[in-house]
Amino acid sequence: MKLRDVVAEKQVIVCCGAGGVGKTTTSAALALSAARLGRQALVLTIDPARRLAQALGIPPTGKEPVEIDATVLAHKGVAVPDGGSLFAWMLDPKVVLEGVVDRFAPSEADAERIRKSRLYQALGDVITGLQEYTAAEALYAFQQEARYDLIILDTPPSRNALDFLDAPRRLARFLDERTLSIFAPDPNKKMGAVLRAASSLVATALSRTFGPSFAEELQSFLGAFGKLFDKMRIHADGVRTLLRSDKAAFIVVASPDEAALSEAVYFKGRIKDLGLTTEGFILNRSYASDQPVEAPGDLKGRLGDHAPFALRDGLDHLEPLAEVERARIEQDRKLLAELREEGEETGQGALALPFLDEVVEDIPALRILSDYILAAR
Ligand SMILES: Nc1ncnc2c1ncn2[C@@H]1O[C@H](COP(=O)(O)OP(=O)(O)OP(=O)(O)O)[C@@H](O)[C@H]1O
Ligand SMILES: [Mg+2]
Secondary structure, three states, X not given: OOHHHHHHXXXXXXXXXXXXXXXXXXXHHHHXXXXXXXOEEEEEEOOOOHHHHHHHOOOOOXXXXXXXXXXXXXXXXXXXXXXXXXXXXXXXXXHHHHHHHHHHOOOHHHHHHHHHOHHHHHXXXXXXXXXXXXXXXXXXXXXXXXXXOEEEEEOOOXXXXXXHHOHHHHHHHHOOHHHHHHHOOOOOOOOOHHHHHHHHHHHHHHHHHHOHHHHHHHHHHHHHHHHHHHHHHHHHHHHHHHHHOOOEEEEEEEOOOOOHHHHHHHHHHHHHXXXXXXXXXXXXXXXXXXXXXXXXXXXXXXXXOOOOHHXXXXXXHHHHHHHHHHHHHHHHHHHHHHHHHHHHOOOOOEEEEEOOOOXXXXXXXXXXXXXXXXXOO
């Protein structure tokens, strides 16, 4: 499938790849492209550059996605047809977690109890993979709302970024019922002697280490959190089913450097391990689609001996620079060809996005990238 068709037809696109290759930028450009095709697009970004967040008008701790005003887009030279819209949201684990608690806590009192606990405040640091979990949770919640035609998910700069597919399982281990029952015994359930002993041992150890109020707080927190757990598990399955369906596409972003190909292949492998397929690659920040520069020597030859000496001399000096430029274009084209081959068996191959000299963190720059995605250039 061509990238343009992916943007036009899929319901979910996940952008992954090594750190700093341009996942966040590409995610925004893909969302803008979908809006230009008349779709309602939502981009879920992770830690966008401040300028990009400003350009998209995303507040740092917004509770809801914000829409980028069509008139603002029009003013920046981006025409969005009727029906098209661009929403953006910054994935902040704390905000998403709050939403989870609000939605799932059995009662307002439970929700309040969870939110008030010191532990909850520190939870962002406590549970590994929380960011991935919240990404999956947000994706699922928005998809269920069916308010958007396309949701684009940015991923964090980690080789384990796709762990979010496994994150619910890891969270599950953390909140394993046996662990929970040791830390926070359910008063309505009968406990075996061993468990009871373990439980009181843990309680004593905790209050000795952290003071009795912390131990109580922890138990109360885990007790309430445990009730959320079943519903989370249902969601985890929902996310996996959604991402395995043909409504979703995984795009691996790469940027030319020595490790680019092996990193891209690594991500393709991870995606495959998870039972998913890579729709294709994007080679970002590349010179692959540039026109090869004319050799200054050739130009000099065409100008002939009548050209002013300063010009001919200048052209001589440009030769090494042109050589570097040509080598770079050639190298990027070779990389692009290799990525195409990697992507061919499963999907669209690879698309090159140009290196933009100007700062890429604004709407006009995103539009240029979007032109390439929509194959308008
Ligand atoms: N096509 C491009 N041309 C020029 N600069 C670019 C291009 N794409 C991205 N950049 C710049 O490269 C930097 C990294 O981009 P971005 O934040 O999108 O990468 P990322 O993969 O999301 O990074 P991280 O892994 O840290 O989340 C940014 O400063 C961005 O402005
Ligand atoms: Mg990023």
